[in-house]
Amino acid sequence: MSLPRQQALELRNVIEARRSALLNEIREDVARARREQFGELAGPAPDAGDQSVADLIADLDQADLSRDVDELRAIEAARERLAQGHYGECVNCGRDIDYARLRANPAALRCIDCQRLYEKTHAVPSAPRL
Ligand SMILES: [Zn+2]
Numbered sequence: 001m002s003l004p005r006q007q008a009l010e011l012r013n014v015i016e017a018r019r020s021a022l023l024n025e026i027r028e029d030v031a032r033a034r035r036e037q038f039g040e041l042a043g044p045a046p047d048a049g050d051q052s053v054a055d056l057i058a059d060l061d062q063a064d065l066s067r068d069v070d071e072l073r074a075i076e077a078a079r080e081r082l083a084q085g086h087y088g089e090c091v092n093c094g095r096d097i098d099y100a101r102l103r104a105n106p107a108a109l110r111c112i113d114c115q116r117l118y119e120k121t122h123a124v125p126s127a128p129r130l
Contacts, residue, residue: 011099014103090111
């Protein structure tokens with residue numbers, strides 16, 4: 001990784017902040033889904049704070065959560081790359097991903113050129129496929 005140290009630190013903060021926000025969002029959604037599923041008889045939702053991320057993800061099959069879960073997986077993968085020193089390298093061409101792009105999308109896997117190419121050759125997930 002050839003990012004200057006200061007930029008790497010800032011991006012780590014962006015990743016950690018995004019991860020916390022996503023985890024909170026997902027926990028709230030899960031707690032709400034459980035309340036709706038079990039109703040008042042189940043009492044207050046169990047504290048999800050003790051759950052590991054893996055348990056949390058395994059618990060999620062609601063379609064409206066899949067976007068957050070997908071993003072959380074991507075963020076987790078970005079943390080892993082950061083820990084291993086590969087963060088910020090385009091997975092297709094190996095060049096450094098633009099810092100501004102990483103700030104806006106810390107889980108980005110590709111440089112902007114490769115991403116455009118990728119989106120041309122792969123269906124965008126949100127596009128209707130009829
Ligand atoms: Zn690239």
